[in-house]
Amino acid sequence: MKYAYYPGCAAEAIMKEADETTRQVARILGIELIDMKNATCCGAGCLDEANLELSYVINARIFAIAESMGLNSIMTICSTCLQTMTKINQELQSDPELLERVNKVLRKTGTEYRGNVQMTHLLWVLVKDYGLDKVKKHVKRPLNMLNVAAFYGCHTLRPAEILGYEDPRNPKSLDLLIKALGGKTVDYRGKTRCCGFHTLLVNERASLKAGGKRLQEAKDKGADCMVTPCPLCDVSLDVYQSEAEKLYQKKTQLPVFNLSQLIALALGVDVSDLSFRKHLVSPKKIISAVIAAEG
Amino acid sequence: MRKKILIRRFDPETVDESFLQAFNVDLPQNATILDALIKIKEEQDGTISFRKSCRSAICGSCAVTVNGVAVLACNSQFKSISWVEGDVIIEPLGNLPVLKDLIVRFYPFWHEVEKTMPWLEPKEEIGEKENIVSAEDVAIIDESANCIMCGCCFGDCTIRETDDNFMGPAALAKAWRFVGDTRDAIKTERLELLSKACNAWDCTRCNLCIDRCPKGVRPLDQIVRIRQEAMKAGIKDNKGARHALAFQSDIKNHGKLNETTMPLKTVGIIRSLGMIPMALRMQMKGKVPFPIQKDIEGIKEVKKIYKIMEVDE
Numbered sequence: 001m002k003y004a005y006y007p008g009c010a011a012e013a014i015m016k017e018a019d020e021t022t023r024q025v026a027r028i029l030g031i032e033l034i035d036m037k038n039a040t041c042c043g044a045g046c047l048d049e050a051n052l053e054l055s056y057v058i059n060a061r062i063f064a065i066a067e068s069m070g071l072n073s074i075m076t077i078c079s080t081c082l083q084t085m086t087k088i089n090q091e092l093q094s095d096p097e098l099l100e101r102v103n104k105v106l107r108k109t110g111t112e113y114r115g116n117v118q119m120t121h122l123l124w125v126l127v128k129d130y131g132l133d134k135v136k137k138h139v140k141r142p143l144n145m146l147n148v149a150a151f152y153g154c155h156t157l158r159p160a161e162i163l164g165y166e167d168p169r170n171p172k173s174l175d176l177l178i179k180a181l182g183g184k185t186v187d188y189r190g191k192t193r194c195c196g197f198h199t200l201l202v203n204e205r206a207s208l209k210a211g212g213k214r215l216q217e218a219k220d221k222g223a224d225c226m227v228t229p230c231p232l233c234d235v236s237l238d239v240y241q242s243e244a245e246k247l248y249q250k251k252t253q254l255p256v257f258n259l260s261q262l263i264a265l266a267l268g269v270d271v272s273d274l275s276f277r278k279h280l281v282s283p284k285k286i287i288s289a290v291i292a293a294e295g
Numbered sequence: 296m297r298k299k300i301l302i303r304r305f306d307p308e309t310v311d312e313s314f315l316q317a318f319n320v321d322l323p324q325n326a327t328i329l330d331a332l333i334k335i336k337e338e339q340d341g342t343i344s345f346r347k348s349c350r351s352a353i354c355g356s357c358a359v360t361v362n363g364v365a366v367l368a369c370n371s372q373f374k375s376i377s378w379v380e381g382d383v384i385i386e387p388l389g390n391l392p393v394l395k396d397l398i399v400r401f402y403p404f405w406h407e408v409e410k411t412m413p414w415l416e417p418k419e420e421i422g423e424k425e426n427i428v429s430a431e432d433v434a435i436i437d438e439s440a441n442c443i444m445c446g447c448c449f450g451d452c453t454i455r456e457t458d459d460n461f462m463g464p465a466a467l468a469k470a471w472r473f474v475g476d477t478r479d480a481i482k483t484e485r486l487e488l489l490s491k492a493c494n495a496w497d498c499t500r501c502n503l504c505i506d507r508c509p510k511g512v513r514p515l516d517q518i519v520r521i522r523q524e525a526m527k528a529g530i531k532d533n534k535g536a537r538h539a540l541a542f543q544s545d546i547k548n549h550g551k552l553n554e555t556t557m558p559l560k561t562v563g564i565i566r567s568l569g570m571i572p573m574a575l576r577m578q579m580k581g582k583v584p585f586p587i588q589k590d591i592e593g594i595k596e597v598k599k600i601y602k603i604m605e606v607d608e
Binding site (some may be wrong): 009010012013014016017037038039040041043044045046047048049050051052053054057058061066103106108109110111155157158159160167168169170189193194196197198199201202203205206207209210213223239240242277278279280 | 592
């Protein structure tokens with residue numbers, strides 16, 4: 001299994017641990033990730049607001065890089081990259097006039113997009129392509145002490161007609177993955193709702209309250225921790241958790257893991273390599289419980 | 296089929312807090328949520344209150360929340376509510392005050408719609424002659440014109456849940472219906488209003504409104520259209536527009552986003568000062584990347600794209 005690997009800007013900077021642990025997980029599972037060194041940011045649904053035509057060209061250039069590497073599948077670990085790139089890719093693939101217009105620009109820079117690339121996400125790769133039975137075989141440190149709240153993130157689910165992987169009102173993939181890692185799952189209202197990230201810099205208060213609400217909803221249903229497939233959700237839910245607590249005047253202190261960190265933990269990666277020290281809400285107790293159970 | 300249905304009851308004259316009341320009801324296989332409500336009211340408890348009228352997903356009066364999802368009761372068959380595992384729980388629409396049982400006070404919703412000036416301001420004096428609009432021009436406002444004002448998008452809106460001043464998806468979709476109308480004379484005025492705080496730029500792009508709308512209005516798509524038109528009209532002195540422009544310039548300058556300078560570019564120097572304690576906490580955890588970024592390989596090609604496309608700064 002081989003993918004052109006597109007971690008996205010957040011996983012290359014503020015949430016570097018998501019990228020680092022994804023590489024470890026891929027190495028253990030035998031999934032080959034090839035770096036796309038000259039790929040830009042996808043624009044995250046913001047570039048198209050500033051300049052729609054430019055966002056087509058910038059993304060087509062990224063898809064063309066994958067084609068030039070001889071690969072037709074790009075794997076990301078960011079929900080917003082997934083949604084932004086899938087949407088633009090579908091428009092390029094379904095509108096030959098648009099594709100030609102975009103290629104007219106790209107050809108002047110020595111490249112071209114032929115329309116043969118598909119987008120995917122680490123979560124989908126593991127559930128759909130790799131198989132959870134195979135993941136299970138690699139589990140060295142089962143998470144059976146943990147009640148894990150799956151937080152899907154908007155941009156792996158909606159809009160369904162663009163992403164189309166699973167029912168956005170009743171998704172299963174992340175819950176199934178948690179179970180495959182030996183954890184227990186938590187059913188809660190916020191599972192398919194929003195962390196508020198995309199308005200953090202515009203309406204900070206509303207954004208923080210949205211994230212805080214999701215954390216409270218999970219905590220109220222007995223979650224020990226939360227897991228997200230998106231580094232942007234991680235920022236809202238972990239980094240800004242204490243700010244949300246201040247607004248609600250209510251402590252949640254719910255540790256939030258990036259998907260790849262939790263998988264790496266279950267696959268037995270040395271705890272010191274999982275960057276847990278970077279969490280704003282300490283997951284120390286959770287890690288100790290998992291290690292104690294491992295014996 | 297026999298169904299156990301829990302209905303959230305509330306009557307401000309008799310109880311302080313709402314509660315769930317269980318009913319067991321026999322229904323035909325193709326029954327809708329509204330069929331069940333009518334049957335329960337007729338046969339088991341005549342005091343249950345809910346709104347309904349057309350039973351055909353046209354009037355928009357029967358919106359309720361079913362197991363956390365805002366739907367029209369009349370077009371939701373039990374066999375199609377895929378997200379329900381176990382008992383069916385029917386509750387009033389969210390984000391609006393409850394009057395009694397499943398009936399909410401719609402005033403806050405209408406108040407937001409009213410703010411958008413939902414009428415056409417004609418460019419010329421209305422004469423005897425018809426004003427023909429091309430099929431192409433109709434197409435861009437077609438989706439937004441399908442809104443039946445049921446409130447499903449509003450009831451489940453992420454930002455309306457945490458900010459009472461946010462306009463919400465239905466009003467913004469309605470706003471686009473007039474911004475995008477080629478006959479309208481006050482487009483710029485509308486875009487200026489919509490670019491103010493708590494309007495088009497506050498949406499967090501969660502896509503719940505697209506998922507919930509029973510008529511394919513796709514409110515978020517219309518919100519994005521408003522943002523794009525506002526930027527084209529040069530209305531850029533607001534946080535949302537600055538945020539979008541920061542993406543445009545970061546990609547050109549380095550290829551990647553600069554997360555350290557993004558807050559500064561979006562909210563400005565003064566507001567950024569308030570973020571310093573947060574930034575220090577992140578710094579201590581090793582989370583703040585070095586502000587001077589390395590360019591991606593091939594940044595020259597990216598700059599060339601901007602030049603060819605004559606992208607304004």
